Amino acid sequence: MIVLEQVSKTFGAGTGAVHALHPTDLRIDAGEVVGLLGFSGAGKSTLLRLINRLEAPSGGRVLLQGQDITGLGDADLRQVRQRVGMIFQQFNLLSSRTALQNVMFGLEVSGRSGDEVRSRALQALADVGLSDKAEAYPAQLSGGQKQRVAIARALATEPSILLCDEATSALDPHTALSILRLLKSLKERRGMTLVIVTHDIKVASYLCDRAIVLEKGRVVDRIDMRAPQPASLLGKFFFETAKGWTDQTVLPQEDA
Ligand SMILES: Nc1ncnc2c1ncn2[C@@H]1O[C@H](COP(=O)(O)OP(=O)(O)OP(=O)(O)O)[C@@H](O)[C@H]1O
């Protein structure tokens, strides 16, 4: 479903260059749920954004369902993004549009008729349990409701891949779990492929088949979440933190 071949990303040039992602190979099968774990600045968001070409790679190739998207122009990329939904930590809703209009926004570029756009958007809101908030503006919604609008917007085009960048980090545990359950049901009902950035091993344990641990732009661990055996210090640390923090919790060494 998703193949990265030696994909890298460098921001800037010369002495100021930041190697956000060193050449990386990754293969994600249809229907898999993969978590991207790592500390702040490890390159998780960059890797996610390379999958739908929100970032252009500095090297390597990205293939989605066998199609090389590396060199595509804007029109072709819009088509690709109909198949690849994305949700963000900060929701990214348009404040001057209602929930329904926000969901319709993603469908309008798809060339569908006005009636079809509206009925699909209403259905997407119903799928996330927000039919009664269709006419509400983002400012009138709670964080969890906003995130559900964002999910409805991402799902309205019926993508086969959903990318989630810390979709539940800003939410209370109750709301977070309800969103995670919704994501899990998408995998189970629609066979959707999910790639999820998270800091939280609980999220990965609940939802993911596999976790990829990133450190300073490199993959340092690939963990089967059904029988987790982290090999790296960082991978082990993530599992340690799931037990809670104490004064004895050992931080992985920072080598500058
Ligand atoms: N547009 C950009 N221009 C310059 N540097 C960037 C840009 N985007 C990301 N970076 C750098 O690339 C590195 C990886 O950033 P990235 O956002 O992928 O990290 P992350 O793992 O998602 O972190 P966080 O958990 O804090 O969101 C960081 O050093 C960051 O400063």
Ligand SMILES: [Mg+2]
């Ligand atoms: Mg990030």
